[in-house]
Structure formats: C-alpha cells, structure tokens
Amino acid sequence: MASKSTSDKYAAVYEAVRQIPKGCVTGYGIIGYMADVNPRVVGYALHSNPDSKLTPCHRVVFKDGKLTPGYVFGGENAQRDRLLDEGVVFDIDGKVSKESFWSPYP
DNA sequence: CCGTTGACCAGGC
C-alpha cells in the first residue's frame, strides 16, 4: 500500500465519515477502525470544524447512541434535528436507536 | 522539540 503522511490520518477520518449511508449513524470507534486510527484522533479530526457539507459529522455519535456534546453547529439539538431529517430513529432517552446504527463490518 | 490537550473506549469500584 502506498505510504501515507502523518496528517493523512485526518483525511482518512473524513473519508470514513463520508462512507456513512444516509439515515444511519456510527460510533467514533467505527470511524477509527475504518481510518485505522484511535477514537481520540477521530474526535480531534471532527472537532477540527471540517466541511459539514463533505463531512456529515452529525452522523457520528457515541457508542451508547448519545449525541455529541458541544456540537459546533448549534448544540445537540441541531444534530438531532439533522439526524431526524435524514430519517434516523431516536430512542426515548434522546439517543439514537440501535437500529439506526451502521457498521462497515460484513 | 516537549508538553498539553482532546467530539473516545474499556475496565474497575
């Protein structure tokens, strides 16, 4: 495989998030698995205020289904509104339904 | 260059 530069880890995270189908969500660990980086770097990359048009960071939630605290675009409420618009189902606790979770695993 | 920080996750109490 072609060697990648250190900062390419960020790009890998962005591309991984882009692979998430509409109406589905995934966890940081999944992105880290796809981008071959630790969840720490995933969160750092997404918090780096990426292009919300190219990188749907709102589709990335906690493994518990909880939304992202301190959402940069206007709070957790904004993220939930976007996910609802995508067709993601939410649980009673205000968390994403497990059925809306998407995994790259076969 | 070294230290700190960070949208995490898993394990322990």
Next chain:
DNA sequence: GGCCTGGCCAACG
C-alpha cells in the same frame, strides 16, 4: 448502575 482512572495516538502552542 453511575463515576473514576488508564491508555491509546496525533495535532497544536
């Protein structure tokens, strides 16, 4: 069942 600690890795100052 909720809260705390440790560990992983990369970017920022």
